[in-house]
Amino acid sequence: MVKFVVFLGLIACVWAFVVYRAGLRETAAETAFPPLGEVIDVEGHRVHALVMGQAAGSAPDLVLVHGSGGNLRDFTASIAPALAEHYRVILIDRPGHGYTDRINTTGATLQQQAALLAATARQLGVEKPIVVGHSFGGAVALAWAVHEPESLSALVLLASPSNLWTTGVSRFYRLTAHGLTAPILNPLITAFVPNSRVKSGVAGVFAPDPVPEGYLNEFGAPLTLRRDSLRANALQRRNLLPQITALIPGYGTITVPTEILHGTADIIVGLSIHSELLVDQIPNAALTRMQGIGHMPQHADPETVIQAIDRAAARAGLR
Numbered sequence: 001m002v003k004f005v006v007f008l009g010l011i012a013c014v015w016a017f018v019v020y021r022a023g024l025r026e027t028a029a030e031t032a033f034p035p036l037g038e039v040i041d042v043e044g045h046r047v048h049a050l051v052m053g054q055a056a057g058s059a060p061d062l063v064l065v066h067g068s069g070g071n072l073r074d075f076t077a078s079i080a081p082a083l084a085e086h087y088r089v090i091l092i093d094r095p096g097h098g099y100t101d102r103i104n105t106t107g108a109t110l111q112q113q114a115a116l117l118a119a120t121a122r123q124l125g126v127e128k129p130i131v132v133g134h135s136f137g138g139a140v141a142l143a144w145a146v147h148e149p150e151s152l153s154a155l156v157l158l159a160s161p162s163n164l165w166t167t168g169v170s171r172f173y174r175l176t177a178h179g180l181t182a183p184i185l186n187p188l189i190t191a192f193v194p195n196s197r198v199k200s201g202v203a204g205v206f207a208p209d210p211v212p213e214g215y216l217n218e219f220g221a222p223l224t225l226r227r228d229s230l231r232a233n234a235l236q237r238r239n240l241l242p243q244i245t246a247l248i249p250g251y252g253t254i255t256v257p258t259e260i261l262h263g264t265a266d267i268i269v270g271l272s273i274h275s276e277l278l279v280d281q282i283p284n285a286a287l288t289r290m291q292g293i294g295h296m297p298q299h300a301d302p303e304t305v306i307q308a309i310d311r312a313a314a315r316a317g318l319r
């Protein structure tokens with residue numbers, strides 16, 4: 001009995017150290033990568049939004065929606081500064097990412113996220129923006145166009161999942177989402193995952209393109225490794241396929257000008273099973289195949305992405 005009590009005491013001490021170290025690393029991440037914009041209250045939710053560029057009413061409004069496991073810094077490290085020369089640019093952390101709170105504990109749906117982003121835009125004085133979504137953010141942008149069709153002027157999708165796939169959810173996301181394993185695994189990841197693992201993970205997302213110099217210092221990857229962010233992202237990834245399935249019938253109702261960009265070398269979201277189908281499902285869509293580009297076109301070929309946004313603005317009568 002004494003040995004058992006001692007064993008439990010050791011376990012408690014070890015776990016207290018894990019939680020303490022996880023908290024230290026989260027504090028360090030938030031100190032190194034603080035909010036770039038304002039954290040505002042939107043319908044009872046804390047939302048982090050950054051407004052850049054031209055004055056309200058003087059240029060088209062543009063909302064940028066980041067991908068899985070990311071935050072708005074992905075765009076400040078790529079196309080946002082250039083776009084700010086000609087647009088009023090609004091960047092928003094999706095629920096559970098960056099400095100926007102989670103909507104719920106079950107994984108915010110695409111429709112819930114789109115509704116929150118649209119409400120945030122309205123609160124910032126934006127009525128009908130061009131909505132640009134990358135990867136998972138593209139799925140959110142599609143939900144915005146399907147469920148809030150009167151609240152946007154054009155749609156630009158970058159390497160976005162949009163149709164069905166047959167591979168299952170990875171073990172990593174299953175474990176970091178599950179109610180039994182996540183409370184144990186996620187603090188361990190936060191506390192002990194080495195920076196080298198983060199670096200290699202980012203390189204895998206960019207492949208076959210190189211990671212731009214200075215990207216890791218701008219992006220704030222440690223923010224993704226916080227316990228709440230890990231859980232929120234995993235739940236959203238786990239629940240994505242059935243939500244895409246439900247969204248597909250609505251693509252034919254999208255009437256705004258739509259520009260789709262997808263790299264031919266994207267090994268994360270396949271061109272042939274997503275964008276090459278989507279271009280025929282949205283009546284007013286055009287597809288740009290970016291030769292040899294991987295999953296991060298906004299970094300690998302920002303000029304082509306900016307040109308597509310300009311085309312969308314012109315097609316919508318905003319330029």
